[in-house]
Amino acid sequence: MIMNFGMNIEMDIINEKEKKPQLLIDLKGEPGKDCNGFCKFCYFRKVNYNDIFPFGCKHCTFQIGCEYCTYSVREINGDFLPLPFALQQVQSALFFNRYEKVNITGGGDVSCYPFLEDLCRCISDMGLKIHLGYTSGKGFKDLNTAKNLVDYGVDEVTFSVFSTNEELRREWMNDKNAKTSLECLRHFCENCEVHCAIIVVPGVNDGEELIKTVSDLVNWGAKAVILMRFANKTEQGLILGNAPIVEGIKTHTIEEFKNLVKRIHEEFGSKIRVSGTPLYDPITNTPFAISYEENLLNKLKNKIECEATIITGNVAYPFLKKIFDETPVNIIKVNKDIADLITAKDLEGINLKELSDTVFIPPRAFVHDRVAEEILTKDGEKRMILRGVEQLTLDGEVSGIYTKKEALEFELEAFNELIEMINFFGTKK
Incomplete structure (x- = not known):
């Protein structure tokens, strides 16, 4: 955690x-x-x-x-x-x-x-x-x-x-x-x-x-x-x-x-x-070491075929914004530094007009699935609300046993899994 x-x-x-x-x-x-x-x-x-x-x-x-x-x-x-x-x-x-x-x-x-x-x-x-x-x-x-x-x-x-x-x-x-x-x-x-x-x-x-x-x-x-x-x-x-x-x-x-x-x-x-x-590790460049690797970023972006929205916190937002820049995926942040500590109250402040038909919330967010769906569809629009990949990057509490290469490999696997979910559940652009 x-x-x-x-x-x-x-x-x-x-x-x-x-x-x-x-x-x-x-x-x-x-x-x-x-x-x-x-x-x-x-x-x-x-x-x-x-x-x-x-x-x-x-x-x-x-x-x-x-x-x-x-x-x-x-x-x-x-x-x-x-x-x-x-x-x-x-x-x-x-x-x-x-x-x-x-x-x-x-x-x-x-x-x-x-x-x-x-x-x-x-x-x-x-x-x-x-x-x-x-x-x-x-x-x-x-x-x-x-x-x-x-x-x-x-x-x-x-x-x-x-x-x-x-x-x-x-x-x-x-x-x-x-x-x-x-x-x-x-x-x-x-x-x-x-x-x-x-x-x-x-x-x-x-x-x-x-x-x-x-x-x-x-x-x-x-x-x-x-x-x-x-x-x-x-x-x-x-x-x-x-x-x-x-x-x-x-x-x-x-x-x-x-x-x-x-x-x-x-x-x-x-x-x-x-x-x-909540950040950072100067050896591995985590969290989100992949955001500094333009070559890897371009390969990931080329795999994205569908539209979706990812909801996150203040720490992860600038990194995810860069990773998904110029793709059909939009990133929305709430006023909570750590995405895992997002609660139902945080979701209530989101402008629903900014959401796609498919919305990913942090997997460990402290909100019940049904409540998240109620909050994020209260404008009457039908949206699929899903929890994303369990862990996209390494926090400083765990990154200390990794090399930079290993941290990048971890993130590549995680982001590829997330992109597969986006392409499967998202809306074709």
Whole structure:
């Protein structure tokens, strides 16, 4: 998911480049409760959990609302699992498949899981390596915890850093043991493959603070760092009715953030892999690396035979506009930066006169199929409303394992699939 929900996405489960399966173990847990308290910038802070409503999504069947768009989107997972239940997930999975590594994750912070060392020791006894899927280190009691985890087979860690400045971590991450967290991070960097995440809050941990943090990570031996734009407005992704998360913070524009990622890459890119979300990856040129390849673009455009409309968000719009320029496909954006976070309310603002007879909405948009059809045909015109290709490009959270050539190959396959859909369902020009 290309959102600031943390680092827990599909690529944590399978390394697409190396095709090595990882068994995902979900410890459950919830933000704010199972992470030693909300970080100031947390996507879920200020959410009113007493007023739960379903968005609707592609997983819904006959009625609006399913487990995913009602509860999972809010990380309502329940308490951490007891140790026997977590181990049962591993043992049951091993009956049917072979795995090299177990990815331990959850809705809370896995460093706060009270049985983490015991769990890792048992998994190690099964002969499996371990990836700590997401942690900020806030739950680690002392440096020995990190040392023990490495001894028990942890060789890969996804770590939410924010800053290597202890005071900033105490204030903004609610990290009462900031020194210990950073000591553990350093030990992981020296002994594991560590991918770091930094949510960048303007005027807080950017500028010289960001330079110092990335410099520390480089010196400690981290493999990669992803810069994540702080979201503070509904259009930036806060669809849970909790905007603004922090009063008085003016967040980076899309272009400002891209330039920030570029500057960090230029300074540190020779020593650590730098990428950003919602954009961009300076190595692969993603998202939409194909938009820079005129030869490939012309080949794609020549395949388009029918008219259609694609609805998207602010980040993807200029790229898709260029990719489908001078074709029968028109691109329409709504005021939502991330297309996957488009809701029914966003669709209601579209000028229906601009729509073709065939309309593609983002596959992961939070709107029920029936509702999308009702909104986009309320002018009385008959239109076919479809969900497009699941993933057209790579977000910074996953692009770090790809080369530029591999990223282009991924996009070529995805856009060819989309063009096939356009030609099959669209209107002949």
